[in-house]
Amino acid sequence: MIIIGELINSSRNSIANAIRDQDIEAIQKVGLDQWKAGAKFIDVNAGTFDDKEPEYLKWLVQTVQEVADVSCSIDSPDPDAIESALSVHKGIPMINSISLERNRYENMIPLIAGTNLKVIALCMSDDGMPKTVDDRLRTADRLINRLLQNNLPFENIFLDPLIQPISVDTSFGIEFLNAVEKITTNYRGIHTICGLSNISYGLPARNFINRAFMIQAIAKGLDSAIMNPLNKQLMASIIAAEALIGRDSFCINYIEAYRSEMFDF
Amino acid sequence: MIIIGELINSSRNSIANAIRDQDIEAIQKVGLDQWKAGAKFIDVNAGTFDDKEPEYLKWLVQTVQEVADVSCSIDSPDPDAIESALSVHKGIPMINSISLERNRYENMIPLIAGTNLKVIALCMSDDGMPKTVDDRLRTADRLINRLLQNNLPFENIFLDPLIQPISVDTSFGIEFLNAVEKITTNYRGIHTICGLSNISYGLPARNFINRAFMIQAIAKGLDSAIMNPLNKQLMASIIAAEALIGRDSFCINYIEAYRSEMFDF
Numbered sequence: 217m218i219i220i221g222e223l224i225n226s227s228r229n230s231i232a233n234a235i236r237d238q239d240i241e242a243i244q245k246v247g248l249d250q251w252k253a254g255a256k257f258i259d260v261n262a263g264t265f266d267d268k269e270p271e272y273l274k275w276l277v278q279t280v281q282e283v284a285d286v287s288c289s290i291d292s293p294d295p296d297a298i299e300s301a302l303s304v305h306k307g308i309p310m311i312n313s314i315s316l317e318r319n320r321y322e323n324m325i326p327l328i329a330g331t332n333l334k335v336i337a338l339c340m341s342d343d344g345m346p347k348t349v350d351d352r353l354r355t356a357d358r359l360i361n362r363l364l365q366n367n368l369p370f371e372n373i374f375l376d377p378l379i380q381p382i383s384v385d386t387s388f389g390i391e392f393l394n395a396v397e398k399i400t401t402n403y404r405g406i407h408t409i410c411g412l413s414n415i416s417y418g419l420p421a422r423n424f425i426n427r428a429f430m431i432q433a434i435a436k437g438l439d440s441a442i443m444n445p446l447n448k449q450l451m452a453s454i455i456a457a458e459a460l461i462g463r464d465s466f467c468i469n470y471i472e473a474y475r476s477e478m479f480d481f
Numbered sequence: 482m483i484i485i486g487e488l489i490n491s492s493r494n495s496i497a498n499a500i501r502d503q504d505i506e507a508i509q510k511v512g513l514d515q516w517k518a519g520a521k522f523i524d525v526n527a528g529t530f531d532d533k534e535p536e537y538l539k540w541l542v543q544t545v546q547e548v549a550d551v552s553c554s555i556d557s558p559d560p561d562a563i564e565s566a567l568s569v570h571k572g573i574p575m576i577n578s579i580s581l582e583r584n585r586y587e588n589m590i591p592l593i594a595g596t597n598l599k600v601i602a603l604c605m606s607d608d609g610m611p612k613t614v615d616d617r618l619r620t621a622d623r624l625i626n627r628l629l630q631n632n633l634p635f636e637n638i639f640l641d642p643l644i645q646p647i648s649v650d651t652s653f654g655i656e657f658l659n660a661v662e663k664i665t666t667n668y669r670g671i672h673t674i675c676g677l678s679n680i681s682y683g684l685p686a687r688n689f690i691n692r693a694f695m696i697q698a699i700a701k702g703l704d705s706a707i708m709n710p711l712n713k714q715l716m717a718s719i720i721a722a723e724a725l726i727g728r729d730s731f732c733i734n735y736i737e738a739y740r741s742e743m744f745d746f
Contacts, residue, residue: 237489274511382724383700383732415725421744428721431693432700435658456693459647462656462681467648467684479686 217454218257218374218407218440220289221250225261225274231439235262235272239309240279247280252446255447257310260286260301270300277301277309289336289442295323302327310334312442313376316341316359331364336374336409336442337363345378349387352377352395353402359404373401373408374440376411379429383418390427393436402439409440428449431457432454482719483639483672484707485521485554485575486515489541490526499526501538505544512545518710522575523549525566529652533719535565542566542574554601554707556558560588565650567592575599576643577707581606581624594631601674601707604660610643612650617642617660621706625668639674639705640664644694648683654694658701664703672707691715696722715742 223246223290225388226232233458262367267388269292277288281304289310290301313336339346339355345351350413356375363373371422377395380388392415396408410417416422427450430441444453449456452473460472473479488511489499499507512523523545527537534557542553554575555566563576578601579589593600604620611617621640628638641658645653657680661673666673680694681687692715695706699722710716717738724735740742 256730382727386724386727386730386732390727393726419735420739421721424717424744425721425725426734428696428718429725431696432722432725433701435697449489452689453693457685457697459651460694460697461658462647462651463657465651467651470684470690474685479689 219445220257220259220442222259226264228471233389243279244283248283250445251284251286254444255449257287257289259289259291269297272300273297274304277305281306292317312336313338316355318437334372338376339378344381349391349394371405374407376409379410379414396438397431408438410443427453435461449481482522484710485522485707486520486710487524487707491529506543509548513548514550515710516549520710522552522554526557534562538562538566539569542570546571549601576605577601581620599637603641603645614659614723621664624727636670639672641674644675644679648684662701672705673703674679676707693720700726714746
């Protein structure tokens with residue numbers, strides 16, 4: 217599982233304060249904790265700071281990479297902010313995100329075309345959020361083709377079929393899961409990714425249902441997620457789910473996780 | 482989910498003692514508890530009592546049905562014991578189980594042919610335990626055909642693709658899951674069932690991995706299980722998993738389960 221740590225996001229109060237105060241120590245702790253917990257990318261987001269977003273996003277990348285040998289996921293819809301962050305980033309970052317919406321696509325593609333950047337590609341077009349498997353596959357197909365035509369390597373694409381809450385429509389869970397299965401079957405070698413927590417919007421015991429959905433999505437082929445790697449129960453669920461579908465030779469990760477007390481909660 | 486409560490089994494010491502002592506109260510408590518927890522069938526097994534199995538199995542059915550308006554799953558390879566239990570059973574029981582092994586099949590089929598009994602059909606032949614998806618599909622296909630030729634209604638068949646431990650072979654989990662998916666796709670309307678705990682044999686934190694596997698199997702189409710319905714975390718996992726794949730309109734069961742404190746553990 218390729219985990220993108222989601223915690224450095226200015227929509228969280230503690231992070232917004234740390235950014236405003238330029239509190240290097242606070243940001244580095246959140247970055248380092250996520251990296252140590254297994255995140256392969258650290259998402260950085262300063263979206264609440266309008267004018268200062270380019271400056272702050274750059275600062276976040278520098279601050280995180282000063283203490284952790286890890287790539288960032290640069291989380292912004294603003295090409296200037298992304299460019300500013302890219303100018304200081306070491307290694308190969310992820311761009312979070314592009315979609316098939318005309319404005320977003322046209323803003324992003326000059327930054328991405330012909331590069332080796334990893335890219336989160338949302339299955340969203342100007343027709344709005346997808347509902348069915350077919351909606352997702354149609355958008356996925358067009359998006360993949362366009363990205364390939366713009367010389368982005370196939371294996372750099374992280375397709376997000378977009379989770380919607382089952383409290384809104386009972387079919388939203390299974391439509392997402394079946395989309396993941398179809399995409400990983402039809403486009404072998406492409407990554408699929410999701411932001412998990414939307415699934416449980418409007419329901420009680422959200423963490424429980426989030427974990428169950430992650431376990432199901434892994435069984436359907438999901439290999440990446442934007443999430444909180446400090447959530448021990450969620451991490452343990454991922455480790456168990458991967459062992460169960462044959463992604464963990466001799467269950468070594470699972471047994472190691474057990475020994476390190478990952479399952480004590 | 483159709484749950485078969487597994488606790489009245491003479492391989493458990495407390496049950497063996499209760500059977501030997503003809504302790505009606507003890508058996509009725511275990512039966513009633515499972516029924517109240519949501520079991521649609523109560524498995525009864527007296528397999529450790531060789532000669533007395535027919536007598537004891539009959540007594541178990543009578544004892545359970547005296548307090549609970551529930552069908553039994555009659556768990557024996559011995560046609561005489563099954564016949565004895567059937568002679569007193571009220572309603573439509575389940576037979577646990579038939580397989581394609583020649584002896585077992587020929588012993589069982591006279592009891593089953595042309596009836597309305599529910600039947601657990603193991604994907605096992607004289608070639609031994611199945612390993613791959615294809616092994617399971619081959620056996621499933623032959624077994625289904627033979628049962629239909631013997632006038633058992635299609636929807637009475639509960640096909641068990643047989644779980645084997647991932648500690649023995651890393652691929653055993655995914656091969657089972659994919660078999661469930663293929664069977665439920667190819668034979669729409671047939672039931673699939675499993676005994677869960679084999680998956681985690683030889684591993685630590687077995688309950689955790691059992692729950693994760695149940696959640697995955699439900700996503701792949703499993704609709705029935707032989708299990709302990711008093712295991713609250715497992716039951717909560719099933720309720721969440723079913724809501725996530727669209728089997729729970731408006732998430733009513735999930736919300737009701739939450740209100741009744743199913744998720745407090």
